[in-house]
Amino acid sequence: MYVTIPGERHAARPPLLQTKATAKTQYHHIATGTHLFREGEEARAVYEVVTGVLRLTRVTEDGRRQVIAFGYPGDIVGFPSDGEYHTDGDALCPTTLITYMRSALEIGAGNAELHRRLLQAALREISAMQDHFMMLGCKSASEKLASFLCTLSDRFGCPLGQFIQFTLPMSRSDIADFLGLTTETISRSFTQLRKSGVIALDNIHTVIVLKPDVLLALAEGED
Amino acid sequence: MYVTIPGERHAARPPLLQTKATAKTQYHHIATGTHLFREGEEARAVYEVVTGVLRLTRVTEDGRRQVIAFGYPGDIVGFPSDGEYHTDGDALCPTTLITYMRSALEIGAGNAELHRRLLQAALREISAMQDHFMMLGCKSASEKLASFLCTLSDRFGCPLGQFIQFTLPMSRSDIADFLGLTTETISRSFTQLRKSGVIALDNIHTVIVLKPDVLLALAEGED
DNA sequence: CGCGTCTTTGAGAAACATCAACAGCGGTGG
DNA sequence: CCACCGCTGTTGATGTTTCTCAAAGACGCG
Numbered sequence: 001m002y003v004t005i006p007g008e009r010h011a012a013r014p015p016l017l018q019t020k021a022t023a024k025t026q027y028h029h030i031a032t033g034t035h036l037f038r039e040g041e042e043a044r045a046v047y048e049v050v051t052g053v054l055r056l057t058r059v060t061e062d063g064r065r066q067v068i069a070f071g072y073p074g075d076i077v078g079f080p081s082d083g084e085y086h087t088d089g090d091a092l093c094p095t096t097l098i099t100y101m102r103s104a105l106e107i108g109a110g111n112a113e114l115h116r117r118l119l120q121a122a123l124r125e126i127s128a129m130q131d132h133f134m135m136l137g138c139k140s141a142s143e144k145l146a147s148f149l150c151t152l153s154d155r156f157g158c159p160l161g162q163f164i165q166f167t168l169p170m171s172r173s174d175i176a177d178f179l180g181l182t183t184e185t186i187s188r189s190f191t192q193l194r195k196s197g198v199i200a201l202d203n204i205h206t207v208i209v210l211k212p213d214v215l216l217a218l219a220e221g222e223d
Numbered sequence: 224m225y226v227t228i229p230g231e232r233h234a235a236r237p238p239l240l241q242t243k244a245t246a247k248t249q250y251h252h253i254a255t256g257t258h259l260f261r262e263g264e265e266a267r268a269v270y271e272v273v274t275g276v277l278r279l280t281r282v283t284e285d286g287r288r289q290v291i292a293f294g295y296p297g298d299i300v301g302f303p304s305d306g307e308y309h310t311d312g313d314a315l316c317p318t319t320l321i322t323y324m325r326s327a328l329e330i331g332a333g334n335a336e337l338h339r340r341l342l343q344a345a346l347r348e349i350s351a352m353q354d355h356f357m358m359l360g361c362k363s364a365s366e367k368l369a370s371f372l373c374t375l376s377d378r379f380g381c382p383l384g385q386f387i388q389f390t391l392p393m394s395r396s397d398i399a400d401f402l403g404l405t406t407e408t409i410s411r412s413f414t415q416l417r418k419s420g421v422i423a424l425d426n427i428h429t430v431i432v433l434k435p436d437v438l439l440a441l442a443e444g445e446d
Numbered sequence: 447c448g449c450g451t452c453t454t455t456g457a458g459a460a461a462c463a464t465c466a467a468c469a470g471c472g473g474t475g476g
Numbered sequence: 477c478c479a480c481c482g483c484t485g486t487t488g489a490t491g492t493t494t495c496t497c498a499a500a501g502a503c504g505c506g
Binding site for chain 2 (some may be wrong): 493494495496502503
């Protein structure tokens with residue numbers, strides 16, 4: 001089942017969407033593997049990830065899966081369309097969330113400031129999804145993995161001596177389904193990056209970036 | 224350069240974002256090939272497409288292009304992030320737009336109703352982009368093209384006898400860059416659909432769907 | 447009519463998927 | 477404590493899809 005990752009609980013950060021009007025912040029804890037919402041379900045809330053990581057997925061009728069996004073601290077997840085969730089959302093490790101009732105999306109008058117921040121979050125989400133398009137549509141397998149690791153390194157890497165370290169709470173097949181590849185190809189690309197000395201794997205879920213500049217170059221497509 | 228498509232000017236429809244507060248609707252006409260905005264530019268407005276079609280693209284440093292979306296009537300385009308456009312936007316045929324100043328995105332108090340509709344439009348956009356992810360990540364070449372044609376057929380197809388007809392204002396290479404394929408593969412997939420009697424091409428830019436049910440089945444992955 | 451651009455078609459090459467076997471690792475139970 | 481089991485990940489051999497390169501055809505435009 002789900003492996004509990006010795007996990008990089010990212011430093012607390014001020015909630016993005018929080019406004020003065022809702023002074024008392026209600027945190028919500030969920031365990032690894034918990035489903036926060038499912039595709040097609042009526043959307044009752046949007047969530048801000050505070051610590052931990054969520055996985056957002058969609059599945060076709062014939063069982064092919066696409067990981068739409070990973071929800072890291074600072075991300076807003078669960079944006080509905082026509083009142084429904086359009087992805088499954090579940091926790092890859094113990095996760096803390098802030099819940100914002102769906103009404104915040106709809107009643108403009110109620111809390112204009114929260115509403116404004118939600119729109120900004122939605123716009124950032126659109127921008128992030130466009131980056132993801134570039135990966136899925138334009139890049140080779142090794143470029144995709146390099147881009148993916150680069151993004152995580154930039155957003156969540158911790159200095160380790162002169163290197164950068166971060167954890168991958170998701171499985172190889174999650175990464176594969178995120179990048180539109182197979183687990184075998186992901187595994188081979190990891191091996192390639194290891195053998196060329198760009199990264200090291202402390203354990204399966206811990207990446208150490210040895211040559212950040214080379215990783216970035218690979219991500220941009222300079223073989 | 225750009226070929227002017229004998230174009231399917233879709234029936235006028237009530238503006239999505241229009242509110243009573245801005246009673247007099249200001250329409251804006253642009254010619255084929257006109258750039259409405261460019262990536263990295265300061266975002267001064269968002270646009271609602273009324274007639275015509277826009278193409279939203281992004282390009283990597285080394286020149287690979289991804290068509291992020293096509294903006295058809297009823298779509299809102301030009302959502303900024305951090306105050307900037309993140310795609311190029313240009314017209315594939317003569318296009319009519321309604322302009323909404325960027326301030327509408329930011330000053331919640333100014334026009335709460337417009338703000339609310341913009342958020343709804345952004346949420347629809349996110350949902351549409353998730354559908355696009357499924358195409359890019361999960362589907363084969365022929366499935367991608369079938370899905371693409373299906374979507375256009377559903378949204379903009381006109382009955383032609385017992386068949387459905389619609390126009391493709393974009394080039395084969397636009398379709399290729401939208402689906403993460405090459406023009407040659409698109410061309411071959413079109414030929415395949417033609418030879419199997421699922422569609423007919425009246426001319427390069429006019430598709431007639433002969434077997435909608437088969438096209439849908441192909442789109443869903445039932446070979 | 448001729449030219450340039452876009453599209454189609456073909457042949458060969460490359461990337462990635464698929465299938466299969468094996469290794470590593472944690473958990474369980476004897 | 478060790479043997480066994482199941483799961484995930486890795487590696488290898490092979491197959492398929494799609495890309496690349498090349499050439500010819502179609503179409504609009506001057």
